Amino acid sequence: MRPRIGYKKLAAVGVAAVVGVASTIALTSGSASAAPVFGYSGYSFGTSVEAGIVGSDPTVVSQFSCTTKPGASDKNTLATANVNKQAIAQTVSTNTYSFNDARGNGVTSNATAADIKVGNLLHLVGAKTTTTSVYKNGQLSYSGSTTFAAVKIGGVNVQSLLKPSTNYKVAVPGLGYIVLNRVGGVKTSAGQYSYSTAVVIHANVKNQYIPEGVDVAVLKTRAEITKPATAMVIGDAFGSYAHVDKLVKAGKTAYQATCQGTEGKTVRNATGEVVIPKVAYVGAVYTTKNGYAGPEKSAINFTSHIAGVKVGTLQVGAIESSASAWKTKDGKVGLNHSSSVASIKVGNKTYKVETGPNSTLDIPGVAKLTFNQVVRQSRYVSVNALVIDVYSLNTKVVLGHSAAGVIG
Structure with missing residues (x-):
C-alpha cells in the first residue's frame, strides 16, 4: 500500500514513487554506444x-x-x-x-x-x-x-x-x-x-x-x-515531493517525463495548491517540457515553477528551476541548469538565499535547507531548487525539480 494525500485541486498527472536527485533516468543515461536504443x-x-x-x-x-x-x-x-x-x-x-x-x-x-x-x-x-x-x-x-x-x-x-x-x-x-x-x-x-x-x-x-x-x-x-534512435532525449520535472522517514507521504506534483520529446512543442502541466497534512502547504505548481529528436540535433528542456511554500514556521517565496540537454550528429553534448528561490523567512526574520551549487543554510530548531542541489553526469543533469530537511518531523521536502539528458 502506498499512502496518499488530499489535493485541493488536481490535474491528472503521472506520478512516480521515487524522488531521485539522480533518478532512474540517470542510471540509463551514461552509455556512449551508437547502437539504436x-x-x-x-x-x-x-x-x-x-x-x-x-x-x-x-x-x-x-x-x-x-x-x-x-x-x-x-x-x-x-x-x-x-x-x-x-x-x-x-x-x-x-x-x-x-x-x-x-x-x-x-x-x-x-x-x-x-x-x-x-x-x-x-x-x-x-x-x-x-x-x-x-x-x-x-x-x-x-x-x-x-x-x-x-x-x-x-x-x-x-x-x-x-x-x-x-x-x-x-x-x-x-x-x-x-x-x-x-x-x-x-x-x-x-x-x-x-x-x-x-x-x-x-x-x-x-x-x-x-x-x-x-x-x-x-x-x-x-x-x-x-x-529506435541514436540519441534519445530524456528527463523529468515536478513541483514538490515529500516523505517522512521511509514512508512516502506525497507524490510528485505536476509531474512530467519524456522518452519521446514533444516534437518541438511546449507541454505544460499544472496543479493547484497542495496540502501535505501536518507537513507543508505548496502553492500553485506548473512544469513545462519541450524537446525533439532530429537528424542534425536532439534537445530537451524541462522547467518547474512553484508560487510559494510553507513548512511549519518556514515561509519560502517563488521557486523555479530548469534543466536542458542536447546532442548534435557529430557527437557534441551540452548540458545546462538553473534554479532560484525568491525568499526565505521564519516569522519576521528574513534569511539570505544561497545561490551556489549544493549550498546549505541551517536554521536551528527549524530545518536544514539545501539550495541548487545538482547532480551532473556526462550526458545528464538534475537540479532541485530547494530541499528542506525538517528536524521536528524527520521529513524531507524536495521543491522545484528539473532534469534532462540524452542517450546514444
Missing part, C-alpha cells in the same frame, strides 16, 4: 481525479517514467481506493512492464478491481483493463480493452456491457454518465503511446458520493514506446 514508459492508476475540486490524488500507482531497459516493471495493490472519502474501488491491483521478445519492443500496463461502486447508483464487478504499445518490424501498433464480470446500474443487471465497445457512454440516473472502455493511441514522429481506462465517472448531477462537476477515472493505464 528504445525508450519505454508506462503507468497504471487505481483512481485519478481528472476534473473538478476534490480531495484525492492518483491512487494505487504503478509507474516507470523512462528507461531503455526491457524487463523494467512496477506493481502495486490496495484493499480500498477512496475518492472524496468514498470507497470507489475495492481490491485494486496495478502493474506496468517493458519487454523485448517475440511480440517486439513494447510496454504493457494493466489494472484490475474486484468492485467499482458508487453507492447504489453504479456497481461494476471484476473490472480488468489493459493497454500495450509495440514497435516491431519497423511498425508501431497498440491495443487496449476492458471487461467486467457484472455491470449494475441502479441495481439492474446490464449484460450487454460486460465487454463494452470502445468509449461507450452510458447514462447513470442520479449521478450523470459514465464512459466505459476508454481506449486510444497517439503516434508521433518519435514513437507512440496508448491508453485505456475501465470507466470514467462524470458526476454532473448532485449526489452524496462524488461532488457535482467532478470526473473520476478508475483503472487508468498508459503504455509508451519510442522508436
